[in-house]
Amino acid sequence: MLSRVPPPLRASTLLACSRNAVAAPGKRSIGARMASTSSSEATASFLTSRATLASATAFTVGTIAWYTHLYGTLPFVGEISANSPAEEGLHPPKYPWSHSGFFDTFDHASIRRGYQVYKEVCAACHSLDRIAWRNLVGVSHTATEVKALAEEHEYPDGPNDQGEMFQRPGKLSDYLPAPYPNEEAARASNGGALPPDLSLIIKARHGGCDYVFSLLTGYVDPPAGVEIREGLNYNPYFPGGAIAMARVLFDGLVEYDDGTPGTTSQYAKDVVTFLNWAAEPEHDERKKIGLQATILMSSLVLLSLYAKRFKWTPLKSRKIVYNPPKPKQH
Numbered sequence: 001m002l003s004r005v006p007p008p009l010r011a012s013t014l015l016a017c018s019r020n021a022v023a024a025p026g027k028r029s030i031g032a033r034m035a036s037t038s039s040s041e042a043t044a045s046f047l048t049s050r051a052t053l054a055s056a057t058a059f060t061v062g063t064i065a066w067y068t069h070l071y072g073t074l075p076f077v078g079e080i081s082a083n084s085p086a087e088e089g090l091h092p093p094k095y096p097w098s099h100s101g102f103f104d105t106f107d108h109a110s111i112r113r114g115y116q117v118y119k120e121v122c123a124a125c126h127s128l129d130r131i132a133w134r135n136l137v138g139v140s141h142t143a144t145e146v147k148a149l150a151e152e153h154e155y156p157d158g159p160n161d162q163g164e165m166f167q168r169p170g171k172l173s174d175y176l177p178a179p180y181p182n183e184e185a186a187r188a189s190n191g192g193a194l195p196p197d198l199s200l201i202i203k204a205r206h207g208g209c210d211y212v213f214s215l216l217t218g219y220v221d222p223p224a225g226v227e228i229r230e231g232l233n234y235n236p237y238f239p240g241g242a243i244a245m246a247r248v249l250f251d252g253l254v255e256y257d258d259g260t261p262g263t264t265s266q267y268a269k270d271v272v273t274f275l276n277w278a279a280e281p282e283h284d285e286r287k288k289i290g291l292q293a294t295i296l297m298s299s300l301v302l303l304s305l306y307a308k309r310f311k312w313t314p315l316k317s318r319k320i321v322y323n324p325p326k327p328k329q330h
C-alpha cells in the first residue's frame with residue numbers, strides 16, 4: 001500500500017533536503033516543505049527590502065550619469081539648446097563614398113590625386129603630422145616616387161663631427177613637413193585662427209568625410225542680415241557659420257596627371273579620400289581581416305553546432321524504460 005504522495009521535487013526542495021538531512025533525518029518531507037516555504041519568503045523579503053530598493057536606485061542613477069557623461073545626451077529625450085540649428089552648422093548630406101561599404105576599399109587613384117591637392121593647396125597652412133613619407137609607399141605612389149617627393153624637402157639632422165646641426169634632403173622615414181614651426185607662427189599668419197593638423201580631421205569631426213567635403217565646397221555669400229567679421233568667411237556647414245579659412249578650392253586649380261577633370265568638387269572628393277586614408281591607414285586591411293574573421297568564426301560556429309548535435313544525439317534520442325520486476329510466482 002502507498003503511504004503518502006511524495007512532495008513535488010523542486011530545486012529548493014532538493015537543497016532543503018540536503019540542508020535538513022542532518023538536523024532532522026527522520027522528518028524528511030516536513031523539513032523539505034518548510035524549507036521551500038521559507039526560501040520563497042526570503043526571496044520576497046529580498047525583493048521588498050530597503051537595501052535592494054536603495055541599490056537599484058543607485059544603479060539606475062549611476063547608469064544615467066555615466067551615459068550622460070559619456071555621450072552628453074540621453075536617448076529618446078529631446079535636447080534643449082541655446083543655439084539655433086544654424087549656429088550648430090548645417091548638417092551635411094550623406095554622400096556615396098566609394099569606400100563606405102562593408103566590402104569597399106579606398107579608391108587608391110583618388111588617394112593619389114588627393115595627395116596632390118593636399119600638397120599643392122592645403123599644405124600651405126595645414127600640417128599632416130602623423131604621416132611619414134614611407135606611409136605613402138604602395139598606397140598612392142611607388143617607393144621611387146616617394147623618395148623623390150621626400151627629397152624635395154630639407155630636414156634638420158645632426159650633430160655632425162664638428163657638433164653642428166645640418167640640413168639634409170628628406171628620407172622615407174621622415175614625417176611630412178609642417179608649414180609653420182609652431183602654433184604661434186600658424187596663428188600669426190592666419191589672423192589668429194589655428195589651421196588644425198589634418199591627420200585625424202576626418203575622425204575628429206562629426207560627419208567625417210561628408211562634413212569636410214561639404215565644408216570645402218559649401219562657401220556661399222552670407223544670407224541677408226548675417227554680418228561676417230573682417231577676416232572671416234561665411235560657410236553654413238561650419239558651426240557658427242563664420243570660418244577663418246577662406247574658400248581654397250576652385251575649378252582648374254590643380255592639374256591632375258591622370259587626366260581627371262579638375263573641378264572644385266573633384267578636388268574636394270579626392271582630398272577627403274586622401275585625408276580619410278591618413279586618418280585610417282589600416283582601413284583596407286581592417287575590412288579584409290574583418291571579413292576573414294567573420295567567415296572563419298561563422299564556419300567554426302556551424303562546425304561546433306554540428307559537433308554538439310552529433311555528440312548529444314545518443315543522449316537526446318535515447319528512451320529510458322523501466323521494466324518492473326515481475327512478481328515472483330510462489
Ligand code: HEC
Pocket residue numbers: 117118121122123124125126190193194195196201205212215216238242243244245246248249271
Ligand atoms: C590659407 C590657409 C589655409 C589653406 C590653404 C587651407 N586651410 Fe583649412 N583652415 C585654415 C584655417 C585658418 C582654419 C581654422 C578655421 C577656424 O577655426 O575658423 C582651417 C580649418 C580647416 C578645417 C577644420 C574645420 C573645422 O571644423 O574646425 C578643415 C577640415 C580644413 N581646414 C581643411 C582644409 C583642406 C582640406 C584644405 C586644402 C584643400 C585646406 N583646409 C586649406 C587655413 C587654411
